[in-house]
Amino acid sequence: MRKITLIFLLFPCLLFSQNKPEYATILIPPELLENANAVIRKQHIQFDVEAPGKAVYKEHRVVTLFNDNSNYDYLIVHYNPYNKLGRLNGKIYDAMGNLVRKIGKKEIRDESAISSSSIYDDNRVKYIDINYSDYPFTVEFEYEMAYNDLFVYPSWGVSEFKVAVQHAELKISIPSDLQLYHKTLNVNGLSVEESSGDPQQFTWSIENIKAVKKELYCPISSELLPRILVSPSLFEAENYTGSMSSWNDFGLFMNKLMLGKDDLSPEMQAIVSQLTANVETDREKIDTLYRYLQKNMRYVSVQLGIGGWQPFDTKYVESNKYGDCKALSNFMKALLKEAGIPAYPVLIKSGKQSYEITDDFTYPAFNHMILYVPSEKYWLECTSNTSPPNYLSSSCADRNVLLVTENGGELARTPAPPPIDNQEDNEVEIQLEQDGKAVVKVTSVRSGNRQEWYRSAEEYYSDEDLKKEMMEIISLPSFTLDKLSVTPDPGEPKAIISYTASVPRYASKAGKRLFVPINAINSYSNVPPENKSRTHPIEIKSGYTEKDKITLNLPDGFHIESMPPENNVIESEYGHYSLDITNDKNKLTIVRHLEILPVRLPAEKHADWRNFHKQIAKLDGAMLVLVNKT
16 A cells, blocks of 8 residues: 555656646746636647538637636537537646546537527537636637538637637648638737648747737727638539639629529519509619518528528518528519619628628628618618618628629628717606606607617517516616607608606705706716726727707796706717706706717727716716705
8 A cells, every 4th residue: 555655656647647737827927817817728720621612620729717707618619411520528627737527428518509580500509618617727628520511711719808828829731722811810929831732731820929908999809809810712512612712703602602593473573563563763662672571571590501601592482471681682682673673682790790801801701691772872681670771770880791793792881870860869848846756758759770779679579578678778766657659660760769757756855955867867877987008999880969858847936056057068079068058937948969979099098088978977967956945
């Protein structure tokens, strides 16, 4: 027994053969710990392209986590019948680099990647979620993917916000008769090696990259985080071949996928003819056919074959009364074509952007399709049953897109609405009582992105659920909602919201005095936190305008003892604000105007920009003091 103990003392690795002392947290360079939720200790990605439609992807990743604020404690791998997942395993190590345990088979979940709006989807995911929280600890993942359908090459997002990198590398091999296009973003100290044999070899290596802080109102992540994008000169998917040598070439490929998909049945042709028979202008025809689409077809995601890029034909949509974004856009295109109005499908990245496509590099960072009518400069969101014609929501506005024409792809940009288009116009009447109670009546006309939620909520919420949601949104103190109506405009991006609320303590009572908020309905509170060490530019992508007219009827016997100055104006490059207060006997009229401008500012302007918001909040939060003279 003594001899065995001595052997373990001399050679402890025999006891824990799976230990990795190099993973010990203490060995991380101190400079990498600053602002880091996690540190990528090492990452090795090998991507071997064997042919235009065939490749093998292997990844080995080791990450030390200090808290649960990063996305590196789990692994999600997507696969489908064409792209098959091979080995997949993981391990957990403690702070000293000792093996805690291997990831068991029961911890690897295999699920459909189907979304709540999908009914057909052959994409699946294998998912590992580390159930461990003794920080700091280290996770090690390895997996392999065999691609037999090679459409978009996997990009390398080197790290996330607040994640440092100790060592990472990407290696790509590709046959000499294929060309590899690549683009590097925000990487200093990058080592790049290229060889021109067969296969060609490309290697990118990164050492000791500090964590990048995430700050409020910073630009999209592709402007700040290290990333390497790769695209093939030639690719193949389900016997379709295409090129990413240019956006024009990629557009030709997408157009090929859509050929022969827009033939309408004789019955549908007759419907188009009937709907447009007495309509004079093209714009009216577009609106009429768009409303037909909205009324009769619904959005259902169908992700089958060729990566979800090819639409189902018009007869599929006509028969089933549904389709995904591609199928519905193609169907609408066919309706317009029958009416003699050309339209182009548009590939777009919907939602929050992480990368903005550019004309110098073909990389199809898209997840959605809409439609563009060039003759009328009309944009149509074909998946929405509620949007008015020629309105793109904030999830699709102001971004680069690809028009798919018969002559190839053309880059374009969706409109950026000015602040006046995103408007909130409030008419408020307050009947204040002597004890501080009040009845508040509000009529709010909202347009642009200020109406989007209300339009959707009115369509999909029950009356009871809508009332509950509005109770959360309305900024009044504890109140009862007596009346409520939400009425979207069918032809314009506009909605009218009206409600009456009973507020038991609208004003605070102290002896003979009432302390009344100047603006309890729409008081500004969006003041950015102080940040004396700001490093990123400040970017406000979308501006808006607010107009408020508040009529405050004073209770009998009360007079104004003090109130803010009658005229208040703030002028700035960031926006404009005015507050005008008029006293007329027993009625106070408050007229407020706020315009927040879309801006991009250097980091050193943060304090001045924040002060602008603080001034607005201070004026909006002012109190009126009433005194009972009776």
